[in-house]
Structures are given as structure tokens and as C-alpha cells.
Amino acid sequence: MQVELVMANIRAIKEDLTKYMYLRDLQDHNKRLFYRVLQLYTTELMPIVYTPIVGAACQKYSMLFKRPRGLFITVHDAGRVPSILANWPEPDVKAIVVTDGERILGLGDLGANGMGIPVGKMALYSAIGGIPPELTLPVCIDVGTNNETLLKDPYYIGLRQKRVKGNEYDHLIDEFMEAVVRRWGRQTLIQFEDFANNNAFRLLEKYKTRYCVFNDDIQGTASVAVAGIIASLKITGTKITQHTFLFQGAGEAALGTADLLVMAMEQEGMSTEDARSRIWLIDSQGLVTLSRTGRVDPHKQHYAKQATESKNLEEIVDLVRPSCIIGVSAVSGAFTASILKKLAAFHKRPIVFALSNPTSKAECTAEEAYQHTEGRCVFASGSPFDPVVYNGKTYVPGQGNNAYIFPGVALAVMACGVNEIRDEVFLVAAKALADLVTKQDCEEGRVYPALETINETSLRLAAKVAQWFYTEGFATHRPEPDDKYLFLKGKLYDATYDGSSFTKHINGKSAWSSLNPSFTR
Incomplete structure (x- = not known):
């Protein structure tokens, strides 16, 4: 009944961005209901939580911003990225989508507003790939933006400075990658998203044999x-x-x-x-x-x-x-x-x-x-x-x-305990x-x-x-x-109120805990 009520409300809304905000609020306040709705009405709702509406949402992300979802790491946090990751409340993360916001879809440099992409992708990890949302983490690496409109926007949530490049940028990404492994292990999947061409190929080549990483x-x-x-x-x-x-x-x-x-x-x-x-x-x-x-x-x-x-x-x-x-x-x-x-x-x-x-x-x-x-x-x-x-x-x-590909690949990577994605x-x-x-x-x-x-x-x-x-x-x-x-x-996330991947036990353990014996919940 709650699912049908949600859909009735969404269908009564005329503006796509308002539908996007309605779903974001639902995700913030009733996680299971959000994913249950998205699982049952994937065809109707995927264009809202992801392309094409997520592009419009990213362009206005600062204006739409109500509460943070995911983790923001700025260039000024260099040297203390491990402690920032340690603040994340979930004890185990197995999949991360990270962007620096420089090339969001076909819209260009949106800076910290690009966080809408990792948030949307992570929602599809759970709704389509069946990966428990507790195991996922959206990340935005904020090194500034070259978008003059955003720099002049009084509501912009990101750093008001030109993009940092060169060694300072590389050292920050290196620190982030190392901190992820130190915090959650070598098998943590890291998906790079919407990096500019000059960094996308270079970083993939640099990390693909050292980390469990791919560029979507x-x-x-x-x-x-x-x-x-x-x-x-x-x-x-x-x-x-x-x-x-x-x-x-x-x-x-x-x-x-x-x-x-x-x-x-x-x-x-x-x-x-x-x-x-x-x-x-x-x-x-x-x-x-x-x-x-x-x-x-x-x-x-x-x-x-x-x-x-x-x-x-x-x-x-x-x-x-x-x-x-x-x-x-x-x-x-x-x-x-x-x-x-x-x-x-x-x-x-x-x-x-x-x-x-x-x-x-x-x-x-x-x-x-x-x-x-x-x-x-x-x-x-x-x-x-x-x-x-x-x-x-x-x-x-x-x-x-891409939703046909990345949730399924991620599910296989995580469940099989893969260290490297060829x-x-x-x-x-x-x-x-x-x-x-x-x-x-x-x-x-x-x-x-x-x-x-x-x-x-x-x-x-x-x-x-x-x-x-x-x-x-x-x-x-x-x-x-x-x-x-x-x-x-057997590992899929169950969004119904009386079921969860964390309540499906095999020999007294969570269906995912076999990949990390120290993890209990």
C-alpha cells in the first residue's frame, strides 16, 4: 500500500526535478521503501534517479541540497583523508563510486554538484544489482571548479577556487585510494565516474593492477x-x-x-x-x-x-x-x-x-x-x-x-572476492x-x-x-x-520490511560476512 501511495504521489507531480526531490527525501527518511519502489518500478523511475533527470539535478544540485548524502573530500583535506573515511558510520564498505565532477555526463565541469552522479549510481547498485546500500559509499573529491557560473553562485556547496592540478591533485587521489584499502580492504570496489579525459585514462592505467577499480x-x-x-x-x-x-x-x-x-x-x-x-x-x-x-x-x-x-x-x-x-x-x-x-x-x-x-x-x-x-x-x-x-x-x-552493466559486474566482483578487474x-x-x-x-x-x-x-x-x-x-x-x-x-538485498541481506544467515553469519570474517552486524 505504501509503494502504491508513493507512485500515486510521483505521478501527480508534473515537474521531473520535483519528482527527483521527492525520491531523494524518501531515500533519506525511509530507505527500504525507496528501494522497494525503485525495484518494482525500475522502468518508470530510473530516468528520474539517473539519466536524463540526474543531469538537470546536478546542474542545480546546490539549490536542491538539503542534507548530505555520501562523503565529500576536498583538496584541503590532504594528509587526513584516512581520518575522514574513519568518520563514515558504516563499519564495512564494499563498493565506492567516486567523481571529481570535472566532466558530468555531457554537461561539463559541475564541481561538487557532480555528487548527484555517485548518489544516483549507488542507488542503482542496490535497486538493480541487489547490493545492500549499507555496503555502498558515494564520494566526491572536490578540488575546485573552472565553471565560472558556479564560482559566482552564492549557494554553491563546493570549494570556490579554480581546479587544482598536477602533483597536488595526484597526491590527493593517491591518499584516497590508499586510505580506502587501509579502512576497508583490498577487495573494496572503486568505480571512477565522470573524470575528465586527461585524468580518466591516466588514473585507470595507474591503478587498475593495484586496486579493485574500473572506470564506468x-x-x-x-x-x-x-x-x-x-x-x-x-x-x-x-x-x-x-x-x-x-x-x-x-x-x-x-x-x-x-x-x-x-x-x-x-x-x-x-x-x-x-x-x-x-x-x-x-x-x-x-x-x-x-x-x-x-x-x-x-x-x-x-x-x-x-x-x-x-x-x-x-x-x-x-x-x-x-x-x-x-x-x-x-x-x-x-x-x-x-x-x-x-x-x-x-x-x-x-x-x-x-x-x-x-x-x-x-x-x-x-x-x-x-x-x-x-x-x-x-x-x-x-x-x-x-x-x-x-x-x-x-x-x-x-x-x-550503463545500468545494464555496472550493477551486475559489481555484484560479481564483490561476491567473488576479486582483487583486480581485467x-x-x-x-x-x-x-x-x-x-x-x-x-x-x-x-x-x-x-x-x-x-x-x-x-x-x-x-x-x-x-x-x-x-x-x-x-x-x-x-x-x-x-x-x-x-x-x-x-x-542468495546475497541480494531484500528491501521489504521483514527481510534484509543482513538477516539472511548462513551458519549464523550474514550472507556477505564470509568476505570479511571480522564484520558483524
């Missing part, structure tokens, strides 16, 4: 994008090695996806060089070429082509004739009617992924994609679009939401997600399972990832469970 913008986005592409092959009747990929954008999401596509093509027997030759990138300076004046970023160097320089997307489409075009540039409307028509002329079933978030930044709408390709394209987007009717047929756009994990997750796309999904134009099934989808994906951890020797939890699905299902 690089690896999570790559995994969900590649999953959609693999599922698209069921519709197009082709192999991944037959496609040519053009990325509008060459940042974290593009390069992460490109690298994972190469790995997928390598597993199909293609050489690394041939796989990379099928991937073209466009960045802010135009087509990434070998002849470009100035130095090409090392992460893009693998994909630089011997071709004429151009900044005109339509010219580049004519040159490359891609069978798959992927938008991750946050340039609204980049996929024009003319470009979409060209793709349809080049290929019978072109793949069009407009993945930029929020909705206002999408490269094209679902309606534009279907209309200008005569209903022949395979379409997916980063933010949700309503079904489209074209020539009497209804197409259901797939939403390439890149291959995200290809395993991508294939597991694509396998769950049904024939009916394909007939409707979907390349992802329906959001209504995301809880079960996440659990089944986690089981496939857990199996890989044990097969490859990365899991430390012993004994190895015979049935990974049932093993993980």
Missing part, C-alpha cells in the same frame, strides 16, 4: 555499447568483423568502446591491426589522421588513418561509408537527415547509436533515425526515447544504459547481455533486454561474470559455488 565511462559504456552491437548482429545477420565503425567523438566512451570492439574482433580471429583499421574516430579537431598537424593523443594513435583531414561529418561519412555510426560527442543533432539517408543508401541495415547523455545532447532522436533510414536502421540511444511508429510498424528504441571482464559482460536479447526483442528493434527485466538481467549477467572469475582464477571466495546464479541470488 570508459569500460562500462564500452561494455553496454559493444553488447548492443553484438545484439545488432542478430538483426543484421552479419558478423562483427564485417562492419566498419565511425565514432563521432574520441573521448573516454569512444576509445573504451573501440578497444573493446578490437578485443571482440580478435576473438573472432581477426588480427589486431585489421580490427583497428575498421575503426575511425572524429574528435574536436576532425577526423583522426596520421597527417594531422600536431601530436595525436597516444590513446587515439592506434586508430589514426592515412586519410585527408576533414572536420565535416558528412564528408567523412562519404569517405568511410560506415555500417555502424556511434555518437559519443554530446553534439546535439550531429546525425543530420542527410547523414542518416547516406547510411541507409550505403547499407541495408545501418547501425545508428546516439549514445550521448542527457537527451538534449543526443546526436539524433529515435524518430529521426527511423524516419531518415526508412525504418531500416538498428537504433540505440543513451537516454530513453518513446517507441516510434513508422509505416505502420512500431519500433522500440534500445537504451544503451578489461576482459567487460567483454564477458557485453556478450552475456547480448545473449539475453530475445528474438521478440529483435523483432521490435531492441538491442537490449526490456528495462522491466533489468533486475533479472543484471543477476544473470553477474552469474556469467562470476563464472569467468572462477575459470580464470581471479575469484578468492571459497569454496567455489556450484551454481553461480543461486550463489549470487
